[in-house]
Amino acid sequence: MMKNLPFGTAGRAGLLLGLLLLAGRPGVLLAQSATPAEGPMLTQPAVLGMLALLLVIVIGAAIVLVSRVASLVRGSQPPSTENEAGRFDETVTNLSPAQLTTIVARQQAQDFGLQGAELGSNNPARDPQGLVQHVEMDVHSPWLHEKRHVARLDNLDPQLVRLVSWYLLCAAFWLVLGTTVGWYAGVKFVSPDVDHVAALSFGRLRPVHTNMVFWGWTSLAMLGLGYFVVARTNNTPLFSIKWGWWTLGLINASVVLGTGCLMAGINNGGGEYREYIWPVTLLFAVGVILALANYYQTVARRTTEEFYISNWYILGATIWAIVLTVVAYLPWYQNGMGETIIQGYYMHMGVGMWFMTFTLGLMYYFLPMSLNKPIYSYSLGVLAFWTQLLFYSLIGTHHYIFSPLPWWLQTIAIVFSVGMIIPVLAGTINFLMTFKGGRKRVGDSYSLPFMLLGTLFYFVGSFQGSLQALRYTNLVWHFTDFNVAHSHITMYGIVSFMLWGCIYTLGPRLQGREPRQALVGVHFWFALVGLLGYSMSLMIGGTLKGMSWMAGEPFMNSVVLMAPYWLWRAIGGTFMLLAHFVFFYNLVEMLRPRKTASAPLATTPEPRPYEILESV
Amino acid sequence: MKSWSPYKNHRLFVGTVFGVFVGLTLLIAVQPAAQIQANNAPLPTAEALTAEQQAGLRVFIGEGCVACHTQQVRNIDMDKAWGGRPGIPADYAWRQRLDVWRATPSTLGSERTGPDLTEVGERQPSDLWHLLHLYQPRSVVAASIMPAFPWLFEDSVAGTPAGLALNIPAAWRARGSQATIVPTRRAQQLVAYLMSLKQAELPTGSEPAFLALSPPKAEPAAALGTPGVALLPDGAALYTTHCQACHQANGEGLKGAFPPLKGSPVVNDKDATLMVNIILQGYNPRPEYGVMLPFADKLTDAEIAAIVSHERSAWGNTGAPVTADFVKQLRALVQPVAAL
Known part of the structure; x- marks a missing residue:
C-alpha cells in the first residue's frame, strides 16, 4: 500500500498532520473569542499548527533528497555477489545429466535469433527506428537518472502552437526580468546604499517586481496554457487566434507602460497589486476580456456534451478577474476607509480567484496528461470549485485584523479563511490520489516533481494562510516579513511550481524538442532550495520581529535583528533567480520551431540530451 | 432542449459563476465600502491637509513609502507605541481620490519594515531632522535600511532660502564636495506632509480602549530595590x-x-x-x-x-x-x- 503512494510518506504525513490538527486540536477552529487566548507562544494552537505545516515541507524535501542520494549510492555500488556465486557453483556441480540436457536445450532456444535477413534482403532499412523511439543501454547512470522522453503530439494546429509558444516566452521573459528586480530589491535590505537612482529606489521597485511577476509572468503563462487546454478539451479549434495575439500584445503593453510609470514615480495610490494607474490597467483588462470571449466562444463550439473541469476553473477565474479589476478601479465607494475594504478584497481575491483558480484548472488537465491517467475524482473537483467561490470571496478583510474596519467584517473573514480548508483539502487529496500508484512515474518524469511540490505547497501555503488569519497569529506576524514569506510560498511555491510543471509537460509535446534533463533538474532544485531558504529565513526573522514588538522593545531592535535573515533571504533569492535563467534557456530549447516540417522518419533524429552529456 | 446541468450548459455555468461572485462582492466589499463612505467625516478636531501637505502626500505615494510604513494604530497593546489611542474610521476620512489618474491613497499599509507614521509629526517635529533623514537616513539613524532620497535635494542655487541648507555630516558628503545641499520643493512638501501626521483628539475625551490581550504584568518584586524607592x-x-x-x-x-x-x-x-x-x-x-x-x-x-x-x-x-x-x-x- 505504502509503496503505491508517490513519495508516499510526505503526502501522507501532510494529510495526517492536517487531520490531526482538525481532529485533535479543535482549538484551531474554535479559538476565536473576542480576545485571543493568553499564554506563551508555543502553547497557541495556531502557532503549533504553523510549525506542523513547516515540518511537512521540510520532511517532504528531506525525503526527496534522501531517496535521491540513496538511489545514487545504490546505483554506484556493484551488487554483492559473493554468496550468490557460491550458491551457483554448488547448484551447477550437483546437476543431474537430465537436468543439464534440459538447461542446454533451453539455453539454445533462448539464444536463437533471427539474422534479420530471413524475410527480406540485405538492403539497408528505410526506417532506422521502427517502433522503438529510443534505446538506452545504460539506464542507471550513477550521476543522472535518465527520465522518460516525451513525443510530439499529433494534429496540433501550428498557429495555436505559435501563439502558445509566444505566450510562454513572453511570460518567461517577464519572470526573469521581474525576479531580477525582486532580487535587487531584496539586496537593498542588506545594502541600502547600493545605488541612489530615483527609478531604482526600493519604494518604486517593489511594485515593479510584484506587478511584473503577477501580470507579466503568471498571467501570461496561465492564459497561454489556457488556450491550449480549452481548445484541446473541447475538441475544437481555438475560436480566434487573432484575439489571442491581441490579448498578448495588450498585456505586454500594460506591463511595459505600468513598469515605466512606477519607475517614474507615478503610482495609482500604493494599494498592493493595483499600483498601475487605470489607463494602464485598462489595457490589461481589455486583454483579459478578449481572452474570456475567446475561451467562451471555444467552449460554446465544443464537440463534446459536457465541458471538462479545467474549463470551469479557467472560465471562472477569467470572469472573476474582470469583476475584481472593475470593482477595484471604480471610484464611487473608495473614500476614507472604503478604500481599505476594497483593497483587502482586491489584493486577496487577485491571488485566490485569478492566479490560484486558473492554475488549479490547468493542473486538472496537465497532471492527468503527465501521469497518463484520469484525475482521481471529478466530484472532489466540483466540491473544490464551488467552495472556492463561496469561501474565498469573503476573506479579503483578514489583511486588516484589528484595523478600524467593522469587527463583523473581520470576523467573517477569519471564519471563511478557516473554511478554506475544505477546498484546499479537496484539491490536495484529489491531486495526491491522482499521483497514487505513479511513484515510478514521478521519479521518471521531469515535469511531475514540479507538480508534486506544487501540490504540497498548495496544502501547506493555503493552510498557513488560514492559520495566519486567526487573531492570535495576527498579533505575532501581521506587518512582519512573515507575510512576505507566505506570499512567496503561495505565488511561487504553488502557482509558479504548478505552472512550471504544466510548461514542462506541454513544451516538449509542441515541437518534439525536449530540454536538457540535467538543466530541468538544476531549475527544480535551485528553485526549491532557494524558496525554502527565502521563506524559512523570513518566517524565523518575522517571528522574532513580532515577538520583539510584543515585548515592547524599541522599534530599531526589530530592524537590527532582521539583518541576518534578510541576508539569507537574498541568498535564497539568488538561487531562485538563477533557476529562472535556466528555465528561460530550457523553454527556448523546447519551443524553437523545427527546421523542417517534413515527416520525422526522413530526418536524422535530434541528438538526445544523454548523447550530448556523453559527448562532453 | 437545453440542459439544466451547469457542466453541459455553458451559458448557465458562466451566468452562475458571474452572478454568485458579483453577489458576494456586493455583499462583502462594495456595500460595506459604500456604507462607510456614506458615514464619512473627519473629527472636528482634525485639521485638513493644506495644499502643501496634499502635494507631499503625492510624493509619499509616488516614492512608494507605503511599502514599508503603516499608518494604522491597531487596538492591541503592542501598538500603543504608535499612538495614544486605536485608530478609528474618522481618522482616515480625509482620504479620497488624488486626481483623475490616481486612486485613494492606500495609507494603512501592510508592512511595518519601518516605523508606523500615524504620529510621526508628534514624535518627530523637527523639519531639519526629517530633511537630513530623507537625504541620508543613515546619517541620523545608523542602523536604518531606509532608502536615501538624494533626488529630492539639489545643490544650492540663488534664491533658495539659506535657512534650508542641510548640515550634512562629512561622512555622507561626496568626497571633497563643498556644495550646499538644499531640499527641493518636493522634499519640503513631503516633510510638510509627514509633520502633519498626528492623531486628532477625540472631542468627548473618552478614548476607545486598547484591547487587554495580556494580563497586566506583575510588578517587579519591590524587595529587590531599595525600600521606598x-x-x-x-x-x-x-x-x-x-x-x-x-x-x-x-x-x-x-x-x-x-x-x-x-x-x-x-x-x-x-x-x-x-x-x-x-x-x-x-x-x-x-x-x-x-x-x-x-x-x-x-x-x-x-x-x-x-x-x-x-x-x-x-x-x-x-x-x-x-x-x-x-x-x-x-x-x-x-x-x-x-x-x-
Whole structure:
C-alpha cells in the first residue's frame, strides 16, 4: 500500500498532520473569542499548527533528497555477489545429466535469433527506428537518472502552437526580468546604499517586481496554457487566434507602460497589486476580456456534451478577474476607509480567484496528461470549485485584523479563511490520489516533481494562510516579513511550481524538442532550495520581529535583528533567480520551431540530451 | 432542449459563476465600502491637509513609502507605541481620490519594515531632522535600511532660502564636495506632509480602549530595590525609542544638527534641574542646532527619570541619577507656566 503512494510518506504525513490538527486540536477552529487566548507562544494552537505545516515541507524535501542520494549510492555500488556465486557453483556441480540436457536445450532456444535477413534482403532499412523511439543501454547512470522522453503530439494546429509558444516566452521573459528586480530589491535590505537612482529606489521597485511577476509572468503563462487546454478539451479549434495575439500584445503593453510609470514615480495610490494607474490597467483588462470571449466562444463550439473541469476553473477565474479589476478601479465607494475594504478584497481575491483558480484548472488537465491517467475524482473537483467561490470571496478583510474596519467584517473573514480548508483539502487529496500508484512515474518524469511540490505547497501555503488569519497569529506576524514569506510560498511555491510543471509537460509535446534533463533538474532544485531558504529565513526573522514588538522593545531592535535573515533571504533569492535563467534557456530549447516540417522518419533524429552529456 | 446541468450548459455555468461572485462582492466589499463612505467625516478636531501637505502626500505615494510604513494604530497593546489611542474610521476620512489618474491613497499599509507614521509629526517635529533623514537616513539613524532620497535635494542655487541648507555630516558628503545641499520643493512638501501626521483628539475625551490581550504584568518584586524607592523602567530602551534618533546611540549627537549629551555640562551638572526642565518643556535657544520638542505630555515621571539617569551615567558621563519624585516636583512647577 505504502509503496503505491508517490513519495508516499510526505503526502501522507501532510494529510495526517492536517487531520490531526482538525481532529485533535479543535482549538484551531474554535479559538476565536473576542480576545485571543493568553499564554506563551508555543502553547497557541495556531502557532503549533504553523510549525506542523513547516515540518511537512521540510520532511517532504528531506525525503526527496534522501531517496535521491540513496538511489545514487545504490546505483554506484556493484551488487554483492559473493554468496550468490557460491550458491551457483554448488547448484551447477550437483546437476543431474537430465537436468543439464534440459538447461542446454533451453539455453539454445533462448539464444536463437533471427539474422534479420530471413524475410527480406540485405538492403539497408528505410526506417532506422521502427517502433522503438529510443534505446538506452545504460539506464542507471550513477550521476543522472535518465527520465522518460516525451513525443510530439499529433494534429496540433501550428498557429495555436505559435501563439502558445509566444505566450510562454513572453511570460518567461517577464519572470526573469521581474525576479531580477525582486532580487535587487531584496539586496537593498542588506545594502541600502547600493545605488541612489530615483527609478531604482526600493519604494518604486517593489511594485515593479510584484506587478511584473503577477501580470507579466503568471498571467501570461496561465492564459497561454489556457488556450491550449480549452481548445484541446473541447475538441475544437481555438475560436480566434487573432484575439489571442491581441490579448498578448495588450498585456505586454500594460506591463511595459505600468513598469515605466512606477519607475517614474507615478503610482495609482500604493494599494498592493493595483499600483498601475487605470489607463494602464485598462489595457490589461481589455486583454483579459478578449481572452474570456475567446475561451467562451471555444467552449460554446465544443464537440463534446459536457465541458471538462479545467474549463470551469479557467472560465471562472477569467470572469472573476474582470469583476475584481472593475470593482477595484471604480471610484464611487473608495473614500476614507472604503478604500481599505476594497483593497483587502482586491489584493486577496487577485491571488485566490485569478492566479490560484486558473492554475488549479490547468493542473486538472496537465497532471492527468503527465501521469497518463484520469484525475482521481471529478466530484472532489466540483466540491473544490464551488467552495472556492463561496469561501474565498469573503476573506479579503483578514489583511486588516484589528484595523478600524467593522469587527463583523473581520470576523467573517477569519471564519471563511478557516473554511478554506475544505477546498484546499479537496484539491490536495484529489491531486495526491491522482499521483497514487505513479511513484515510478514521478521519479521518471521531469515535469511531475514540479507538480508534486506544487501540490504540497498548495496544502501547506493555503493552510498557513488560514492559520495566519486567526487573531492570535495576527498579533505575532501581521506587518512582519512573515507575510512576505507566505506570499512567496503561495505565488511561487504553488502557482509558479504548478505552472512550471504544466510548461514542462506541454513544451516538449509542441515541437518534439525536449530540454536538457540535467538543466530541468538544476531549475527544480535551485528553485526549491532557494524558496525554502527565502521563506524559512523570513518566517524565523518575522517571528522574532513580532515577538520583539510584543515585548515592547524599541522599534530599531526589530530592524537590527532582521539583518541576518534578510541576508539569507537574498541568498535564497539568488538561487531562485538563477533557476529562472535556466528555465528561460530550457523553454527556448523546447519551443524553437523545427527546421523542417517534413515527416520525422526522413530526418536524422535530434541528438538526445544523454548523447550530448556523453559527448562532453 | 437545453440542459439544466451547469457542466453541459455553458451559458448557465458562466451566468452562475458571474452572478454568485458579483453577489458576494456586493455583499462583502462594495456595500460595506459604500456604507462607510456614506458615514464619512473627519473629527472636528482634525485639521485638513493644506495644499502643501496634499502635494507631499503625492510624493509619499509616488516614492512608494507605503511599502514599508503603516499608518494604522491597531487596538492591541503592542501598538500603543504608535499612538495614544486605536485608530478609528474618522481618522482616515480625509482620504479620497488624488486626481483623475490616481486612486485613494492606500495609507494603512501592510508592512511595518519601518516605523508606523500615524504620529510621526508628534514624535518627530523637527523639519531639519526629517530633511537630513530623507537625504541620508543613515546619517541620523545608523542602523536604518531606509532608502536615501538624494533626488529630492539639489545643490544650492540663488534664491533658495539659506535657512534650508542641510548640515550634512562629512561622512555622507561626496568626497571633497563643498556644495550646499538644499531640499527641493518636493522634499519640503513631503516633510510638510509627514509633520502633519498626528492623531486628532477625540472631542468627548473618552478614548476607545486598547484591547487587554495580556494580563497586566506583575510588578517587579519591590524587595529587590531599595525600600521606598520604586524601580525605574529601562532607561536605555526608552532612550533608544525617544532620544536616539537625534542624539544618536553614542550620545554624541550630530554636528550642526543635534547637540551631544556626552560630556555636556548640562547633563553632567550636579543639579539636574535644567536638564529635566529641557526634557519637559523643550528647548530652542541655539540657532546652530535643531529644535528639541517638549516631552511633558509624552513620558511619565518615572520614564523621564529613567532616561535622565541613563543619560547621566552613559558614555562616561558622571551625573548622579534622579528619582521620579524629583521629576514630579519639577513638573508641578512648570505645568502652570505651560498652561499660560
